[in-house]
Amino acid sequence: xxxxxxxxxxxxxxxxxxxxxxxxxxxxxxxxxxxxxxxxxxxxxxxxxxxxxxxxxxxxxxxxxxxxxxxxxxxxxxxxxxxxxxxxxxxxxxxxxxxxxxxxxxx
Amino acid sequence: xxxxxxxxxxxxxxxxxxxxxxxxxxxxxxxxxxxxxxxxxxxxxxxxxxxxxxxxxxxxxxxxxxxxxxxxxxxxxxxxxxxxxxxxxxxxxxxxxxxxxxxxxxxxxxxxxxxxxxxxxxxxx
Numbered sequence: 001x002x003x004x005x006x007x008x009x010x011x012x013x014x015x016x017x018x019x020x021x022x023x024x025x026x027x028x029x030x031x032x033x034x035x036x037x038x039x040x041x042x043x044x045x046x047x048x049x050x051x052x053x054x055x056x057x058x059x060x061x062x063x064x065x066x067x068x069x070x071x072x073x074x075x076x077x078x079x080x081x082x083x084x085x086x087x088x089x090x091x092x093x094x095x096x097x098x099x100x101x102x103x104x105x106x107x
Numbered sequence: 108x109x110x111x112x113x114x115x116x117x118x119x120x121x122x123x124x125x126x127x128x129x130x131x132x133x134x135x136x137x138x139x140x141x142x143x144x145x146x147x148x149x150x151x152x153x154x155x156x157x158x159x160x161x162x163x164x165x166x167x168x169x170x171x172x173x174x175x176x177x178x179x180x181x182x183x184x185x186x187x188x189x190x191x192x193x194x195x196x197x198x199x200x201x202x203x204x205x206x207x208x209x210x211x212x213x214x215x216x217x218x219x220x221x222x223x224x225x226x227x228x229x230x231x232x
Contacts, residue, residue: 001169034218036152043202043222044144044152049209050216087152091217095168096142098152 002026002090006099012107013078021073021102023088028068032092035064035073038101039084047086048073078104109133111203111223118229119193127188127226129203136160136179140206141186142219143177147199157206158186193230200225 003026013019023033031051036044046055048064051071061076075082083106088099114128129141143155156167158177165177176189186203204219 031214032216034216036219038152043225044204044219045222046218046220049218050211050214053209053211053216055218055220089152089154094166095156096154096217098154101151 001095002029002093002097004088004090004097004099006086006088006102008102009100010103010105012105014107015078015080017078019075019078019082019104021075021086021104023066023071023073023099025069025071025090025092029090029092031067032090033064033066033071034089034091035062036087036089037082037084038087044087109205109221111205111221113201113203113223113226116227116229118231120232121193121195121230123193123230124189124191125193125228127190127201127203127228129186129188129223131184131186131205136184136186137181141177141179142204142206143175143188144202144204144219145171145199146202146225147196150199155188155201160186190228193228195230197228198230200227202226 005024033051035048038044052064063074085101085103087101110132112130117125137160142157145153155171158165174191178187202225203223205221207220208215
């Protein structure tokens, strides 16, 4: 199975900050990488697909980059509603494993 | 408008079975696959597998074989997750999520673009 590693597991930031959340795959997954946002007691929500394409309706302050094994989710200017947990998921091969998540907390 | 509505919370004893439903509206369930995702309390997301809603063929992640079964009833546009021989460690929120393939130039990317609200299954004696 492909292992997805998200480190750190939590990150503190302030409104207006530029934030980067890394994700690493245990082997090359090309660009078969999605990012999801999950708020407490809510279902996850698709943000980025194909490593760098923005899902319709998602604010443009979110962006994704990377290919192969190393990926980054960037929030250009953090807004209050962005404090949440972010998961990467590879869809290159079964099982479609998730990273363990990075919780974005208010500093 | 696409919507997935899941059945309500369940409290079960160890050894019992549970069947979680996921009713799709706004589209025909046979048009898109359906994933199942587990989230134990305070933990991350685990991809359990998916069912090809056109053929009925399921794919299970390791760790979700044997006691976990994905089924469909296309007449009511609903997918189901059945868990048998429940254990306390099965206590979790279970989500269904629609599968789609998004095209970027000549490449298709697999996504889970619509999610149910989740069903909490609690296993306790």
